[in-house]
Amino acid sequence: xxxxxxxxxxxxxxxxxxxxxxxxxxxxxxxxxxxxxxxxxxxxxxxxxxxxxxxxxxxxxxxxxxxxxxxxxxxxxxxxxxxxxxxxxxxxxxxxxxxxxxxxxxxxxxxxxxxxxxxxxxxxxxxxxxxxxxxxxxxxxxxxxxxxxxxxxxxxxxxxxxxxxxxxxxxxxxxxxxxxxxxxxxxxxxxxxxxxxxxxxxxxxxxxxxxxxxxxxxxxx
Amino acid sequence: xxxxxxxxxxxxxxxxxxxxxxxxxxxxxxxxxxxxxxxxxxxxxxxxxxxxxxxxxxxxxxxxxxxxxxxxxxxxxxxxxxxxxxxxxxxxxxxxxxxxxxxxxxxxxxxxxxxxxxxxxxxxxxxxxxxxxxxxxxxxxxxxxxxxxxxxxxxxxxxxxxxxxxxxxxxxxxxxxxxxxxxxxxxxxxxxxxxxxxxxxxxxxxxxxxxxxxxxxxxxx
DNA sequence: GTACATAATACTGTATCCATAATTATGGAA
DNA sequence: TTCCATAATTATGGATACAGTATTATGTAC
Numbered sequence: 364x365x366x367x368x369x370x371x372x373x374x375x376x377x378x379x380x381x382x383x384x385x386x387x388x389x390x391x392x393x394x395x396x397x398x399x400x401x402x403x404x405x406x407x408x409x410x411x412x413x414x415x416x417x418x419x420x421x422x423x424x425x426x427x428x429x430x431x432x433x434x435x436x437x438x439x440x441x442x443x444x445x446x447x448x449x450x451x452x453x454x455x456x457x458x459x460x461x462x463x464x465x466x467x468x469x470x471x472x473x474x475x476x477x478x479x480x481x482x483x484x485x486x487x488x489x490x491x492x493x494x495x496x497x498x499x500x501x502x503x504x505x506x507x508x509x510x511x512x513x514x515x516x517x518x519x520x521x522x523x524x525x526x527x528x529x530x531x532x533x534x535x536x537x538x539x540x541x542x543x544x545x546x547x548x549x550x551x552x553x554x555x556x557x558x559x560x561x562x563x564x565x566x567x568x569x570x571x572x573x574x575x576x577x578x579x580x581x582x583x584x
Numbered sequence: 585x586x587x588x589x590x591x592x593x594x595x596x597x598x599x600x601x602x603x604x605x606x607x608x609x610x611x612x613x614x615x616x617x618x619x620x621x622x623x624x625x626x627x628x629x630x631x632x633x634x635x636x637x638x639x640x641x642x643x644x645x646x647x648x649x650x651x652x653x654x655x656x657x658x659x660x661x662x663x664x665x666x667x668x669x670x671x672x673x674x675x676x677x678x679x680x681x682x683x684x685x686x687x688x689x690x691x692x693x694x695x696x697x698x699x700x701x702x703x704x705x706x707x708x709x710x711x712x713x714x715x716x717x718x719x720x721x722x723x724x725x726x727x728x729x730x731x732x733x734x735x736x737x738x739x740x741x742x743x744x745x746x747x748x749x750x751x752x753x754x755x756x757x758x759x760x761x762x763x764x765x766x767x768x769x770x771x772x773x774x775x776x777x778x779x780x781x782x783x784x785x786x787x788x789x790x791x792x793x794x795x796x797x798x799x800x801x802x803x804x805x
Numbered sequence: 806g807t808a809c810a811t812a813a814t815a816c817t818g819t820a821t822c823c824a825t826a827a828t829t830a831t832g833g834a835a
Numbered sequence: 836t837t838c839c840a841t842a843a844t845t846a847t848g849g850a851t852a853c854a855g856t857a858t859t860a861t862g863t864a865c
Contacts, residue, residue, distance in 0.1 A: 371649050371818070373637070398846075407820045409630070412848090416594070416634050420641030428592050429826060429847060444731040455672060510665040514735055592848070619816075628850045633818090650817060650856060 372406060373413035379404070380414060384423055384434055385523045391436040395424065422521050437524045445518050446570035452515050453499065454563030457546060460505035461555040469550060472501055476547050483540045491540075492530060498543065502562070529572035542568060593627060594634035600625070601635060605644050605655055606744045612657040616645065643742050658745045666739050667791035673736050674720065675784030678767060681726035682776040689726055690771060696722055697768050704761045712761075713751060719764065723783070750793035763789060 380400075383389045395415065401408045415432050418424045425433050464472070475498045482490035503512045530536050542565040549558035601621075604610045616636065622629045636653050639645045646654050685693070696719045703711035724733045750756050763786040770779035 371647075373818090396846090408847090409819055409821090413634060413637050413818095416637040417641055420638055426592070431827095431847070441731065444729045448729065448732050448735070451672065451676060508665045508669065510662065510739070511669050514669070514739075518731070518735075594848090617816090629817090630849055630851090634848095652817070 372410040373417070376404065376406070376411055377414035377417045380418060381421075381423065381520075384418075387526050389434050391434050391524055393434045395432040395434065397432070421517065423524065435521075435524055437521065441521070442525070442570070442573065445522060446566060446573075449515065449518055449522075450563045450566035450570070452511060452518075453503070453566055454559045456503045456506035456508070456511060456515070457549075457562035458555040458559030459507065460502045461550055461553060461558045463507055464505050464550070468505055472498070472505070472550065473547065475501055476543060479540065479543060483536060488530060488536065491536060492528065495530075495539070495543075525573075527573065527576055529569050529576065532572050532576055535569075535572045538568065538572075539565070592631070594631040594638070597625065597627070597632055598635035598638045601639060602644065602741070605639075606741075608747050610655050612655050612745055614655045616653040616655065618653070642738060644745065656742075656745055658742065662742070663746070663791070663794065666743060667787060667794075670736065670739055670743075671784045671787035671791070673732060673739075674724070674787055675780045677724045677727035677729075677732060677736070678770075678783035679776040679780030680728065681723045682771055682774060682779045684728055685726050685771070693719070693722055693726070693771065694768065697764060700761065700764060704757060709751060709757065712757060713749065716751075716760070716764075746794075748794065748797055750790050750797060753793050753797055756790075756793045759789065759793075760786070 380389070389395065397408050397411055397415075401411045404411070415424060415426065419426045419432070423435055425435050427433065460468075475494060479491060479494040479498060482488075482494055500516075503515055506512070530539065542561065546558055546561045546565065549555075549561055601610070610616065618629050618632055618636075622632045625632070636645060636647065640647045640653070644656055646656050648654065681689075696715060700712060700715040700719060703709075703715055721737075724736055727733070751760065763782065767779055767782045767786065770776075770782055
């Protein structure tokens with residue numbers, strides 16, 4: 364492990380593990396072999412275990428006393444709980460963002476939206492996904508509530524545990540794009556209430572798409 | 585340290601530290617002396633450090649690389665961010681709770697409310713505070729969204745960092761009680777929309793009271 | 806007396822080691 | 836063969852040891 368930043372080792376390890384979990388290299392339910400991983404990274408178990416404590420707090424892994432560490436398996440209940448919550452939070456962010464955004468902010472957001480349009484036109488799902496994330500994140504930043512932002516990001520991390528992205532559904536990408544356009548229109552019109560409502564429904568729409576893919580959705584692995 | 589539960593040591597230590605932080609025995613800004621604490625508890629630094637990682641994830645302490653661990657100092661910005669967020673979340677919970685509560689649930693809630701009334705009548709602030717916490721918690725449980733509950737509880741933990749309770753303001757206890765009565769009335773009437781709105785405003789009202797106490801509120805220590 | 810440089814100290818971060826509990830493997834009895 | 840008991844192995848949790856960096860103290864020059 365080549366150290367670059369003056370950051371602690373356990374943080375780097377935590378970040379690496381996060382990436383591996385999000386990439387589904389470590390799958391939900393998988394047992395995490397501390398010794399193997401420590402050897403892999405060329406470190407001792409100490410910082411690795413500290414990293415696991417952090418990931419456990421984030422809900423990405425579960426620490427079973429004396430039985431080891433396992434990648435969290437997200438349940439249907441989790442999905443049902445998280446999406447309405449995200450819808451409310453991101454909806455609120457959109458409303459607040461409209462109220463607070465300067466013309467320059469709006470321009471920057473429009474720019475991201477353009478990238479979204481381009482990605483959709485060319486059918487580049489990955490690029491669309493990325494621009495989509497950025498769009499949402501930017502709005503959360505504009506809302507100006509750091510706590511709300513961090514809560515949303517934490518929940519999003521948990522959602523990333525499930526492998527399936529609703530965007531891969533036929534037609535969902537176009538629908539998502541339409542919804543984004545509507546949100547942008549509300550921004551342009553300075554209609555905060557409408558922006559909130561549209562963003563709220565946009566999230567629930569993603570939820571519906573996900574459920575349709577796999578009605579059980581229990582083990583999205 | 586006498587071990588009772590089959591839970592890991594770092595969890596017990598984390599809980600003890602939480603209590604000490606909430607009790608303001610460890611004050612915001614205080615440096616946490618790992619060696620001293622480990623000796624105090626009769627344990628090694630290993631589980632203690634793991635506990636600190638957990639507390640850091642909860643936002644109760646801050647880990648500065650190579651410089652140690654400090655109890656988080658909550659800022660005015662944090663207060664301004666958290667209260668509106670809590671108001672929205674707890675408001676939503678109240679609405680959902682009204683929609684889902686059975687008569688038995690309502691009865692149990694009314695019971696807690698009675699304890700609140702009694703505590704207020706006798707001027708027992710601590711008892712009032714406790715019944716108040718329980719009342720809010722019960723409503724969050726009734727809402728039936730575990731994620732929402734955990735988000736709210738996490739935020740509440742952070743708020744507990746600031747020592748001042750708005751309840752200690754002259755007249756605030758009575759006002760709080762009135763607001764609770766109104767929420768209970770909405771419950772009784774089965775008016776979810778009103779319950780949401782009342783609970784939302786109840787939280788903001790607590791926010792106002794806190795701000796009035798100390799307009800800077802920056803260092804509530 | 807003050808400011809700076811250097812040395813001593815103390816603490817953090819990581820590695821290694823050990824005890825205990827859990828799991829797996831092995832062997833015997835029904 | 837199947838089930839259970841016991842032994843061997845392995846992994847987790849915790850303690851100890853060590854290296855490197857911050858901080859503080861000391862001393863010297865101005």
